[in-house]
């Protein structure tokens with residue numbers, strides 16, 4: 001009886017992935033599903049590493065202002081700070097990103113002339129994030145690492161510098177990707193295309209709820225997988241040493 005009850009409980013919670021907001025991108029939802037699948041197959045440590053990296057650990061963000069005139073650097077600095085503030089206001093103490101001057105920051109933001117090979121409905125892309133999740137696991141341990149490079153185009157049209165408001169919108173947009181959101185087609189959201197001269201200064205309610213909901217689901221599964229891992233303990237299924245997944 002007990003075993004049957006447990007099995008039903010696990011099946012019930014594994015279906016939680018279907019409840020994500022449509023604003024959560026497919027890649028994040030897919031990674032979440034793969035983490036649960038790893039745990040179902042007995043690789044609890046792999047599942048934990050995947051889930052924890054999906055949550056994004058406490059992460060330092062460093063901004064490279066080199067090559068910018070002093071006045072522009074100050075505008076951009078305010079823009080980046082405002083972009084981070086949008087997410088801090090939304091997530092409070094659960095905000096994983098904080099600005100730093102440390103050279104070993106896991107996330108770097110730099111300003112570029114253009115982003116090659118990217119256009120969205122004929123409009124050149126103004127920002128880009130390349131994130132890397134790295135995990136390792138063994139029978140009783142797991143490690144994970146999150147790193148990203150964010151590029152922001154510094155000119156709007158011609159040689160006019162982006163405004164601090166535009167830098168804020170693009171910063172918040174790229175961090176939104178890091179937190180699991182995908183692009184949306186309509187403007188009016190931080191994750192939608194930005195209209196030059198009319199940047200948004202706040203996240204929408206549904207964007208905030210999408211990230212909060214996603215993070216709550218990931219946390220729920222971390223607890224669940226952790227308790228399964230504790231039960232399995234040293235007598236775990238066959239020991240396996242994992243290789244990093246790029």
Ligand SMILES: [Zn+2]
Nearest residue numbers: 173177182183
């Ligand atoms: Zn985007």
